[in-house]
Amino acid sequence: MNYRSYIFKLFFRILLLVAALFGLAYFIYKGQTVYISIVSLAVLYLISNLYSFIKRRFLAMDDFFEAVKYRDFSRWFPEDRGPSDIRFLYTGFNEINRTIKEINSQNEAQYVYLQKILEMVDIGIIAFNIESGDVLWSNDTFGEILDMPSFKNIRFVENRKPDLFNIVFETYHREPNSMSIALQNETIKILISDTVFQVEADAFKLIVIQNIDDTLNKNESESWKKLLSVMTHEIMNSIAPISSLADTLQRNVQINISDPQSKLELEDLNAGIKTIKNRSEGLLQFAKTYRSLSKVTQLKLQRTSASALFENIQLLMQPSIESKSIAIEFDITPPKLELDIDVHLIEQVLINLVLNAVDACKDQEGAQIKVIASQSPTRDIMIKVYDNGSGIPQDLLENIFVPFFTSKAAGSGIGLSLCKQIMMLHKGKILVKSIDGEGSVFSLIF
Numbered sequence: 542m543n544y545r546s547y548i549f550k551l552f553f554r555i556l557l558l559v560a561a562l563f564g565l566a567y568f569i570y571k572g573q574t575v576y577i578s579i580v581s582l583a584v585l586y587l588i589s590n591l592y593s594f595i596k597r598r599f600l601a602m603d604d605f606f607e608a609v610k611y612r613d614f615s616r617w618f619p620e621d622r623g624p625s626d627i628r629f630l631y632t633g634f635n636e637i638n639r640t641i642k643e644i645n646s647q648n649e650a651q652y653v654y655l656q657k658i659l660e661m662v663d664i665g666i667i668a669f670n671i672e673s674g675d676v677l678w679s680n681d682t683f684g685e686i687l688d689m690p691s692f693k694n695i696r697f698v699e700n701r702k703p704d705l706f707n708i709v710f711e712t713y714h715r716e717p718n719s720m721s722i723a724l725q726n727e728t729i730k731i732l733i734s735d736t737v738f739q740v741e742a743d744a745f746k747l748i749v750i751q752n753i754d755d756t757l758n759k760n761e762s763e764s765w766k767k768l769l770s771v772m773t774h775e776i777m778n779s780i781a782p783i784s785s786l787a788d789t790l791q792r793n794v795q796i797n798i799s800d801p802q803s804k805l806e807l808e809d810l811n812a813g814i815k816t817i818k819n820r821s822e823g824l825l826q827f828a829k830t831y832r833s834l835s836k837v838t839q840l841k842l843q844r845t846s847a848s849a850l851f852e853n854i855q856l857l858m859q860p861s862i863e864s865k866s867i868a869i870e871f872d873i874t875p876p877k878l879e880l881d882i883d884v885h886l887i888e889q890v891l892i893n894l895v896l897n898a899v900d901a902c903k904d905q906e907g908a909q910i911k912v913i914a915s916q917s918p919t920r921d922i923m924i925k926v927y928d929n930g931s932g933i934p935q936d937l938l939e940n941i942f943v944p945f946f947t948s949k950a951a952g953s954g955i956g957l958s959l960c961k962q963i964m965m966l967h968k969g970k971i972l973v974k975s976i977d978g979e980g981s982v983f984s985l986i987f
Contacts, residue, residue: 785861901930
């Protein structure tokens with residue numbers, strides 16, 4: 542609206558000036574000297590007024606642009622003095638200044654916020670001018686990692702530690718690269734990467750370094766803890782049934798010693814001792830496998846009958862399971878079914894699954910476990926472990942094979958993940974179906 546008012550006033554002044562010029566021309570033509578003088582003065586006044594009217598706006602705009610040129614956004618233009626069109630212009634200039642000041646304030650706050658974040662992280666960051674070496678920005682962590690005081694130019698490092706300067710500042714690391722660097726008192730391992738960016742005519746290099754010694758030590762410690770957890774879990778799973786079977790055999794022997802007339806079943810004794818021997822060898826083989834992880838893919842495959850596999854598991858597990866009032870049943874279809882497997886590792890898988898089934902069936906009336914081997918029409922061999930226990934909640938099913946995930950208070954969360962790893966080594970898979978409150982079935986598919 543004010544713009545239209547300005548145009549109207551400008552047009553009105555031009556119209557008056559044109560009319561005065563026409564009048565002057567008319568009086569010159571008529572030769573009326575007195576009117577010529579009066580109209581001439583009027584023309585001069587109108588020209589002067591028009592010039593001043595236009596000049597005021599340009600002076601105001603020039604004043605504003607001068608303030609912008611020198612980034613003086615604190616300048617305040619008077620909105621309550623002068624012609625209305627100029628006051629309106631000053632109001633617009635002040636609004637622009639307020640907006641720019643708000644933007645600058647927000648940018649400054651974001652810069653300070655970002656700077657504080659970068660100063661708090663344990664990653665060293667530095668940006669410098671490639672040509673001059675002047676440091677654009679650096680956080681304290683960068684100097685702490687390199688054991689250097691704060692510096693304004695990277696030549697400071699070159700003069701004191703040329704080798705370090707060459708590795709960090711001169712060498713390009715387009716991809717994150719781990720390397721060892723020698724400091725005054727120690728050698729540390731760092732992860733370093735960099736990138737080059739352009740700001741107008743200047744090229745800058747951004748370097749990011751991280752001391753990964755502490756991280757590697759922590760990860761190594763955690764790996765040892767997890768490995769020990771795995772070993773302890775699997776050893777306990779094997780020793781518990783061995784101990785139970787040995788206790789049963791010992792009681793039978795003691796009964797025979799106390800009462801020589803009682804009949805000692807030598808076949809049962811021999812079968813029990815053989816089972817203990819086989820599981821002990823399997824446990825030793827398991828320990829050797831974990832001692833040499835580089836050979837974990839070298840399975841000792843052998844043709845094994847499902848009946849022999851189940852017989853070992855039955856002799857080993859049945860005494861301890863039946864003592865908990867849980868019925869266990871083994872079935873094979875067809876009876877002469879054979880598998881190409883690493884017997885010791887698959888035994889370990891079945892022990893895990895049966896013990897999990899026992900745990901799910903505890904305090905359950907009519908608790909029952911079934912271990913069934915069969916062959917599908919596609920000739921896939923399947924071993925299934927059924928139980929009618931508590932089942933697994935649906936929201937936990939997708940995580941049960943994740944290493945160290947467990948819903949048990951005393952669980953380690955590595956049994957099922959180890960079963961999955963062993964089945965993958967056999968180029969097979971392990972599947973689970975479960976209904977909360979009704980039971981579960983784990984399927985080993987070869």
